[in-house]
Amino acid sequence: MTGYFVRRFLLIIPTFIGITLLVFAITRVVPGGPIERLMTQIQLGGETGSLERSQGGGTLSDEQMEELKRYYGFDKPMLSSYAIWLKKVLQFDLGLSTRYQDPVWQIIKERFPISIYYGLTTLILTYAVCIPLGLAKGMYHGSALDSWSSAVVFLGYALPSYVIGIALISMFAGYWDIFPLGGFISDNYDELTLWGKASDIFSHSVLPLIAYLAGSFAVTTLMMKNSLMDNLSADYMRTATAKGLSRSESVRGHALRNSLIPVATSFGSNISLLLGGSFLIETIFNIDGIGLLGYEAIIERDYPIVMGILVISSLLYLLGNILSDICVALVDPRIRFGERSGS
Amino acid sequence: MSLLSVQELSVSILSDDGAARELVSKVSFDIEAGKTLGLVGESGCGKSLTAMSILDLLPKPQARRSHGKLIFNGETISTAAPSRLRQIRGKNIAVIFQDPMTALNPVQTVAQQIIEVLNIHFPKLSRRKHRERALELLHEVGIPAPEERLAVYPHQLSGGMRQRVMIAMALACEPDLLIADEPTTALDVTIQAQIVRLLKRLQEKNGMAMLFITHDLALVSQLSDHIAVMYAGKIAEYGPAKDVFSKPCHPYTQSLIAALPGINSPAKSPLLALEGQVPAIENMPPGCRFANRCRHVANICHTEIPQQDVNTNATMVACHRWKEIKQ
Numbered sequence: 001m002t003g004y005f006v007r008r009f010l011l012i013i014p015t016f017i018g019i020t021l022l023v024f025a026i027t028r029v030v031p032g033g034p035i036e037r038l039m040t041q042i043q044l045g046g047e048t049g050s051l052e053r054s055q056g057g058g059t060l061s062d063e064q065m066e067e068l069k070r071y072y073g074f075d076k077p078m079l080s081s082y083a084i085w086l087k088k089v090l091q092f093d094l095g096l097s098t099r100y101q102d103p104v105w106q107i108i109k110e111r112f113p114i115s116i117y118y119g120l121t122t123l124i125l126t127y128a129v130c131i132p133l134g135l136a137k138g139m140y141h142g143s144a145l146d147s148w149s150s151a152v153v154f155l156g157y158a159l160p161s162y163v164i165g166i167a168l169i170s171m172f173a174g175y176w177d178i179f180p181l182g183g184f185i186s187d188n189y190d191e192l193t194l195w196g197k198a199s200d201i202f203s204h205s206v207l208p209l210i211a212y213l214a215g216s217f218a219v220t221t222l223m224m225k226n227s228l229m230d231n232l233s234a235d236y237m238r239t240a241t242a243k244g245l246s247r248s249e250s251v252r253g254h255a256l257r258n259s260l261i262p263v264a265t266s267f268g269s270n271i272s273l274l275l276g277g278s279f280l281i282e283t284i285f286n287i288d289g290i291g292l293l294g295y296e297a298i299i300e301r302d303y304p305i306v307m308g309i310l311v312i313s314s315l316l317y318l319l320g321n322i323l324s325d326i327c328v329a330l331v332d333p334r335i336r337f338g339e340r341s342g343s
Numbered sequence: 344m345s346l347l348s349v350q351e352l353s354v355s356i357l358s359d360d361g362a363a364r365e366l367v368s369k370v371s372f373d374i375e376a377g378k379t380l381g382l383v384g385e386s387g388c389g390k391s392l393t394a395m396s397i398l399d400l401l402p403k404p405q406a407r408r409s410h411g412k413l414i415f416n417g418e419t420i421s422t423a424a425p426s427r428l429r430q431i432r433g434k435n436i437a438v439i440f441q442d443p444m445t446a447l448n449p450v451q452t453v454a455q456q457i458i459e460v461l462n463i464h465f466p467k468l469s470r471r472k473h474r475e476r477a478l479e480l481l482h483e484v485g486i487p488a489p490e491e492r493l494a495v496y497p498h499q500l501s502g503g504m505r506q507r508v509m510i511a512m513a514l515a516c517e518p519d520l521l522i523a524d525e526p527t528t529a530l531d532v533t534i535q536a537q538i539v540r541l542l543k544r545l546q547e548k549n550g551m552a553m554l555f556i557t558h559d560l561a562l563v564s565q566l567s568d569h570i571a572v573m574y575a576g577k578i579a580e581y582g583p584a585k586d587v588f589s590k591p592c593h594p595y596t597q598s599l600i601a602a603l604p605g606i607n608s609p610a611k612s613p614l615l616a617l618e619g620q621v622p623a624i625e626n627m628p629p630g631c632r633f634a635n636r637c638r639h640v641a642n643i644c645h646t647e648i649p650q651q652d653v654n655t656n657a658t659m660v661a662c663h664r665w666k667e668i669k670q
Contacts, residue, residue, distance in 0.1 A: 235445035238400055244433035244463045254448050333450055333496045
């Protein structure tokens, strides 16, 4: 099985190259790149201060254009500039943001704490709620608890997160003024005590967290419930009863572990959620996270940042997939990757 | 006194429309200590439901025991508390199921699953003792290289080997009664014979009684001391194995035996088949349930439920006309 995972790790390389090359190529052909933006800026500037310009309009000379192209690396053919970019990435250099002139890594790193805070909390709360809730729903299928929790969970799933976000803000921050309107910390954060800091972050994050979580319960809860119900009606549960186990003992000893298998499978791919962050929610709540950064970078054609976020998120996703496989192999002895079955 | 006495046992299921339907209707039989009762019948006649209701292993909440009394070793277990029933399960009465592919937990090793039974009923014994006993059991049920087999998972074993593991698990606490619910149906014929021989040998060695459920009449005739033939949820004929098999009184038993292909019958001769269908559960006839397929049917069969008569061989027959149609 080790060979299988080594192969999977090696496969990251071509997949990673494929993803980045594709996006790199797109950044080359999509209109509105940094040079075009600069030219429009100069044109606009030229119109306001036209007296200083001897030559009419705000066009650049050919030399200036060449210089700009060289600066942004557009003078070379696509593949060779991709190779240069890739070489820099391998040295952990993601380049400079064309908008801020700061190192991309620096800019992304600044947003990490906020995104990881929300990502991790969402991940932990999702599993902490979904697994027990799914178990309870599975064991008491058809009860009032089951029907009502289904209604709530599906309502959250059906409503778009930005609708929930706006509704929450207008109710709890606008109408009742219980929670702050947005942001991650208050302006006077540095003056607060440790306890004050913690409760400040908490009160800022309640509404966005609800918006994040509302839609995330349905899938895992229902997966847990269905998987438990499948296992509860399995033949080996009758065997467990025939051995003399009580119902709760047989659920704990047999059905529970087996029904966690599909949930464990999805864990790896959820790792990429850690740095995900929905730009819609971040925009609504004015949170300076990775989602918002990525969205703005695309709108502003800040390609080094776009590529930088892509590098990190695609690596996380690829590693998450392998992590899923490892989880499955750990919890299910029937799974032996890369070996012939029946051996 | 018999080891297990089943008296007028009925099992009902809740159908989709909410009505309770009696699938097993007032079934009575006794099992003597150390003896084997074969419960025979076609698919859906209620033989597995009968067996499962003894230990209250019916699928809940759809099926439940709606009537009847179960007496095991002088104790009325049909009204026993759930905690008492749990003590009996696995220790005094053990079960092996039809499909060894699904009856074992796929993600636990053979050792874990056998030791679990020992752990429930003999929690005071040391882990080493449990392991030794598990090893001994695997050896007893004829699994080669038992030491290695302890650490494997069910999917690494063949069907026959899995059924042997099930048997080892059932015998772990040396039960007084073993309920074998079609233990060979899911296996191929050569393995079937091995498993039956194994059960017979273990039964003699441990002196346990067995309730053997099957639709294989030939198999049950070799194995059993008594046979109960079930049809549509009722017992049609019940008595000593050799009498039921050699001198069947009930027309259904007669047809069953006639349908067995004999070793001397010419090759490619058509198999005898019983005409008609078992009546559907929602419109069971008011009289004899076999009436619509019976060659000897009379008017009384359609209107009155046949009484259980006892003939000269101490065989119970539920037929209005068995005396007239005696072969």
